[in-house]
Amino acid sequence: MSESGVTTRREGGPMKVGLLTGGGDCPGLNAVIRAVTRRVADAGGSCLGIQEGWRGLIRGMFRPLTPEDVDPTIGMGGTILGSSRTNPYKSPDADVPNLRRNFAEAGLDALIVVGGDDTLGVAARLINDFELPIVGVPKTIDNDLELADFSFGFDTAVNVVVESVERLRTTAESHRRVMVVETMGRSTGWLACFAGMAVGADYILVPEVPIEVPHLIASLRRKREAGKNHAIVLVAEGARYPDASPAVLESDAFGHPRLGGVGSLVAHAIDRQLRAETRTVVLGHLQRGGAPTVHDRVLATRMGLAAAELILRRRFGTVLTLRGSQIADVPLESSVLATRSLDLAYYQDAAAFFY
Known part of the structure; x- marks a missing residue:
């Protein structure tokens, strides 16, 4: 040595x-x-x-x-x-x-x-x-x-998320919906943040910043009152509420949890409190694939x-x-x-x- x-x-x-x-x-x-x-x-x-x-x-x-x-x-x-x-x-x-x-x-x-x-x-x-x-x-x-x-791999994944969200935007606009898009990001929000900035997301939720539902709802409400009838919200799978653990599906061979489900929780809160039709899309392994x-x-x-x-x-x-x-x-x-x-x-x- x-x-x-x-x-x-x-x-x-x-x-x-x-x-x-x-x-x-x-x-x-x-x-x-x-x-x-x-x-x-x-x-x-x-x-x-x-x-x-x-x-x-x-x-x-x-x-x-x-x-x-x-x-x-x-x-x-x-x-x-x-x-x-x-x-x-x-x-x-x-x-x-x-x-x-x-x-x-x-x-x-x-x-x-x-x-x-x-x-x-x-x-x-x-x-x-x-x-x-x-x-x-x-x-x-x-x-x-x-x-x-x-x-390497990050730039491709960001581009995949951006392309997917741009496609979802047309549905959100047509049906006056809020689309909550769940990205990968077990413990960090690089992917959600960069993709969210690139598509002009209305709100981004990342693991590093606890979810503040009142602020999220107030932000979306102001935009709707200003005339914007749809919204895009990006949330990393590891995002969490204050004093709460992320949603866990199972654990892998290294003992790491496989996360998922936070997008649905956020969508439910938006649907209930904003009274706006809301849908969740989990991009999952699409983000890993492709050239x-x-x-x-x-x-x-x-x-x-x-x-x-x-x-x-x-x-x-x-x-x-x-x-x-x-x-x-x-x-x-x-x-x-x-x-x-x-x-x-x-x-x-x-x-x-x-x-």
């Missing part, structure tokens, strides 16, 4: 690099896979795709990756390797030894892990426990990782190239960061995987329209 806590191996020769994508799928993942495969191949090495995230490494589910195979995938959504929310440390006595054995038997020299806080958290533990040679690449459509000012935007294709490609470069330099135990337009790396430790809340300066700008 170096003084920074980063494992640096000095052996030369071509490398065999494993690559996995874990957690929720995200536009731009295939661009990362493409860039890593090309850069490693150009250096004389080879890449082995690990299917379905950590599950694939536990079970030995591999597929070769070549530049010719991955070249057409830059504009594809999702991930050609598949993904899962498998947590090896949920059954560590069985799954972790299997993971390590399959890594060794596959002849891998290093592993690139692309994921959010849960997937990268597993990587951090494997580095700490076994010094597994790993480089991490952060991704999330929620834009809620402290590692990156903006994550990545140009911004996300470029950022993901740059991230893939940077990760491959760290592998080729044998600078393991690291994770990429993005500050402004600059990609760098820091030691991959649990402490760097903090959640980044919505910068409330953005919300204050959006709130200028909640008159």
